[in-house]
Amino acid sequence: xxxxxxxxxxxxxxxxxxxxxxxxxxxxxxxxxxxxxxxxxxxxxxxxxxxxxxxxxxxxxxxxxxxxxxxxxxxxxxxxxxxxxxxxxxxxxxxxxxxxxxxxxxxxxxxxxxxxxxxxxxxxxxxxxxxxxxxxxxxxxxxxxxxxxxxxxxxxxxx
Amino acid sequence: xxxxxxxxxxxxxxxxxxxxxxxxxxxxxxxxxxxxxxxxxxxxxxxxxxxxxxxxxxxxxxxxxxxxxxxxxxxxxxxxxxxxxxxxxxxxxxxxxxxxxxxxxxxxxxxxxxxxxxxxxxxxxxxxxxxxxxxxxxxxxxxxxxxxxxxxxxxxxxx
DNA sequence: ACCTGAACACCGTTCAAGT
DNA sequence: ACCTGAACACCGTTCAAGT
Numbered sequence: 612x613x614x615x616x617x618x619x620x621x622x623x624x625x626x627x628x629x630x631x632x633x634x635x636x637x638x639x640x641x642x643x644x645x646x647x648x649x650x651x652x653x654x655x656x657x658x659x660x661x662x663x664x665x666x667x668x669x670x671x672x673x674x675x676x677x678x679x680x681x682x683x684x685x686x687x688x689x690x691x692x693x694x695x696x697x698x699x700x701x702x703x704x705x706x707x708x709x710x711x712x713x714x715x716x717x718x719x720x721x722x723x724x725x726x727x728x729x730x731x732x733x734x735x736x737x738x739x740x741x742x743x744x745x746x747x748x749x750x751x752x753x754x755x756x757x758x759x760x761x762x763x764x765x766x767x768x769x770x
Numbered sequence: 771x772x773x774x775x776x777x778x779x780x781x782x783x784x785x786x787x788x789x790x791x792x793x794x795x796x797x798x799x800x801x802x803x804x805x806x807x808x809x810x811x812x813x814x815x816x817x818x819x820x821x822x823x824x825x826x827x828x829x830x831x832x833x834x835x836x837x838x839x840x841x842x843x844x845x846x847x848x849x850x851x852x853x854x855x856x857x858x859x860x861x862x863x864x865x866x867x868x869x870x871x872x873x874x875x876x877x878x879x880x881x882x883x884x885x886x887x888x889x890x891x892x893x894x895x896x897x898x899x900x901x902x903x904x905x906x907x908x909x910x911x912x913x914x915x916x917x918x919x920x921x922x923x924x925x926x927x928x929x
Numbered sequence: 930a931c932c933t934g935a936a937c938a939c940c941g942t943t944c945a946a947g948t
Numbered sequence: 949a950c951c952t953g954a955a956c957a958c959c960g961t962t963c964a965a966g967t
Contacts, residue, residue, distance in 0.1 A: 771940080771941060771942085772939085772940075772941090782941080782942090783942085783943085783944095786941095786942075786943085791941075791942075792941065792942090
């Protein structure tokens, strides 16, 4: 709070005009974070859209490692959070999942991607090169795509 | 610090005899957390071992929601952390992955499971029933097993 | 409407001093 | 060796008071 106020050239107490408390300020920060990467246009293939979303999330984590871990901590029911989630769910729907399955897949996929990005931001993989982490991320992306394609194929053949 | 000291019936300053600082105390807590679930015996099938590990992690998160999120934040190079990781890597080796691939798969799988458990502990899925979260977790487990089996099959047929 | 001063109840940490 | 008292530099937050 004091650091933020100093940066704005105000006293600490002036902040409480614009923000209810510290948690409210942090909520505002994660909301801002979710607008820091582009949402893929809906006419791209669904694989492409999910990949762009995941890369955007990872980039945002790299640019804002301090705030990012908060994303995994709160329900994120703000407008920008909803926009990101709807984009992912739409892509999963186009992958052939029914709405309920798409919602579940979105929760699981976002957890995997957010978890990876948060781990990286917090330095959990700090003893690995950036090249290793890039390969890890690529492997994660490949695995998730494979999984969705296998699931879709199972559905198509009715097995 | 003060709360811990009060619970021990000591003054706050007495803690600094046994612990370097607050971060050190928290490191000790996550170390303890990693001993709170059983490591599966190595004679079980690898699918079984990974499943037991994942369930153990989720239970630990449910029992200690306050400390758990810290697991995703630090490198975890302590002895208990290594034991858990080695158990997972051994199972992945038995699934047919070479050592490098097993290490990578361990990083990705642990991130997915830890991310899910941390999300649950922190209340990110608080607006969903426990039944929904159980189904989510079951879906995650099924997906990860499927993924490993597909990968193993690909390797066996040399494609 | 927006900002400030003064104050409150808390933090983690250090260090000289005690037994 | 282990613990304590006193002190320091910090937190977030409130509220009456200023413009």
